[in-house]
Amino acid sequence: MLERIVRWARRKSPWILHFNSGGCNGCDIEILDLLTPRYDVERLGILKEASPRHADVLLCTGPVTRQSRDRLRRIYEQIPAPKWVVAVGSCSCSGGVFRDGYNVLGGIDQVLPVDVYVPGCPCRPEALIDGLARLLEMI
């Protein structure tokens, strides 16, 4: 019973933390766009948090560059469990257009375990909502 209530609460209140590990801004802007009147994900209980300690879901955009790899890992470790990672956009799924760059390690899954991949370049806010909804179903 208690477990079911907790699971319901988690599903209804995923607070997101956004980290750009080398993206082009396209997906970052679409993530920010989710908060604004057209998409308003506060309807789904999603809030954008500032501190990793308060977040549940890490939204990663962009491929992982050599410089940002350690930061990404550290931010992931700072998030208290239970936590999830969503790779937003084609570059964070696989490296995308930048896959063969000398400074690019590839997708987020080279560094962190990814729960949901949202393809798109940049992914539409609707696709992002769809991805988050899919993640919440899995919780």
Place this chain on the structure above:
Amino acid sequence: MTEWLSVLFALLVFPGFGFLLACALAFQWIDRRVEARLQGRVGPPWFQPLADLIKLLAKEDVLPVGANEIACAALPMVSLAAVLTAALYIPVGGWVARTFEGDLIVVLFLLSIPALAYFLAGWLSVSVYSVVGGSRSLLQFFSYEVPFLMALSGPAILSGSWSISRIAAQQSQAVWLALVQPLGFLLALVGLIGKLKRSPFDIPKAKSEIVAGPLTEFSGRKLALWHLTMHIQMVVGIFLLVNLFLGGSDVGVTIPGVLIFGIKALFILLMLSVASALYARLRIDQLANIGWRVLAPLALAQMLATIWIGGG
């Protein structure tokens, strides 16, 4: 036996923890919804604050290395306890758990404990953001507290009593004090916004500047307690203003007192929501300037005028 039961009931259900929790969640929802609506959004569903609270309670509690374990655990609890105690002296819908001559002072004292705990939480934390946030919250405390206290002393002087219940009861015979002292009411409202660290005075927890201020390193249960403290403090603050300035629950009217009390509380809540959507966040030095150069002299003038009229 029944004496004990009634005390227990007052502590846990009404007007204690249970009632305040329900109010806090409802007020938080209304506040977020109203603000969203003013910004052209839809806003969260009604169960949102509850889901947030449960989720935070069930999350892992990370304590960063180097943080003071006892202080981190005790501070949110102390501030929550202080706020809950303050609620005991505030009449809700014509019903009050405890009252004595001078309880207004006690309530104001209890309500300033969370601000100090907030400062300490920032000061004892390992994060630099928290330290900056903590020092800002102390500076903010000095800026709003004096005008807030002076504004609240207006009704007390005018009614010749320092008991919240008596001040509220006196107004039901006469006119609302917000109409007699509109300036005082406004100052108290501004002071309340400062106390609750709401926008535009959310300087100690300014998201884009210092992440989350003193709460940056808090997570899980402790964060939930801090949030709860803030929200219950909002409820208590609003109830206090309703009693002091809007005549509490007017007895003698045909509509039930609780209902009329609720409507007044919602009115103040609405004003807080509009204010938070209306302005940009101020800088701490600007707030100190406003607090000492504008609010404090106005509050002082108001108080002197009250003494002159009321006493004369």
Place this chain on the structure above:
Amino acid sequence: MLSRLRSLLYLLPQFWRMLFTRPVTVRYPFAPLKLPSYFRGKVTIDPELCRGCGMCARDCPAFALELERESRDNFRLIHYHDRCAYCGQCEASCNFGAIKLVNEFVPAAPQRDTLSRVMVRRDNEEA
């Protein structure tokens, strides 16, 4: 005095108007989604029209299309949605009109390998 007050409460008339206008928020995910017809989304390939010339794979900026060819009539065209930039270059480069970018987005997936798929497979044994 009045203009001073106005500068302090500047947004109030705007808020008043806001109360009487419906928010522009979309209903999705609570209502079915209708994407505009011009949206450049998922890559689809008509296997009937594909000749396996490899023009799409040559011009793809993200190398999301891979042509594995064994002989003239024996090839596989694989598309990786997790690499795709959805730029439409393959549609422009295809001389046979086999590739179309349709107006739906690729749904998110918990596994990455489910995002790639063999679009065209020809196993005609050469006569």
Place this chain on the structure above:
Amino acid sequence: MTKITIPIGPQHPALKEPLSFLLTVEGEQILDSALRIGYVHRGLERICQNRNYVQNVHVVERVCGICSHIHTTTYCQGVEALLGLQVPPRALYLRTLLCELERIHSHLLWLGVLAEYIGFTTIFMYAWRDREIVLDIMEELSGGRVAHAANVIGGVSIDADEAHVASILDRLDVLERQIKLFLDLIRRERSFQARTRGVGHLSAEQIRRYCVVGPAARASGVDVDLRRDAPYAAYKWLNFQVITAEEGDVWARTMVRVLETIESLHMCRQLLTELPAGPLTVRAPRRVPPGEVVSRTEAPRGELIYYIRSDGSDRPARVKIRTPTLTTLITLHDQLAGVHTADVPVVLAGVDLCIACADR
């Protein structure tokens, strides 16, 4: 008062992109700042050398997700110059139309971000709500909200018929009303002014020394605008004014950007009503004759320069990109000295950083 060091970034709510600052602070006063960039360096110029000219159109589009179209315009312009192609006027008009729409989108986005940094959430919401109108128009034209893929070498891949033009013109009117509201707010609203006036001041002399370009330069009274000074695409056929201001602080930059948005709206109207008939593309060969070219355009953030060298194959031998943000990044050290910690996000927003552009 003891000195403390505050790290800002690479993950920080005031930064949409990773960028790292070490601020030495005494009380709330900033004494010194050290900047570290390179978190989003993807080696794009090298990636460009590994791809052919057609693929590169889409690669340079992903240099930056905010000003994507201006990057492809600059790149295509350069390649067209190398090829000696004469782009048809209709294509130039449509190209310029998207450039100006993108400027509106970028400036509105910026206004929203600035408002969020100073805690003015309502303006953030309003600005981004109105930005959606521009995004809708752009998506209708090209099929993409952010990455348009509208430019091809030798022309454009988009078109607009008459009904479409009329509907866009209608929506631009709605947008203009909204932007006038923002303009009025920036002129009058007290709390907005309290946070932006006098913050992040740059003098005209500093602007010249650091070679700052774009709205940041124009807000300090340095009158540079490539659209007028070295017209490219369809700008030589357009009537417009270059907006400047004298104050040089964040407030002046806000004014310049919002006024520029209105100017861009007028330009869009001219482009749409005078849209010439004709073909959309000319055929471009895949191999580019040897040579080198410098292509310059006015991006939303200032002058954008591409240098392209060809060795006669179907791949560029070198693509060098110089973005406007690079010049403004250098000024941050000067701007941050002595300001209040609360003003750091305002200063950062004021120069409109685009780290994805600067790091590439």
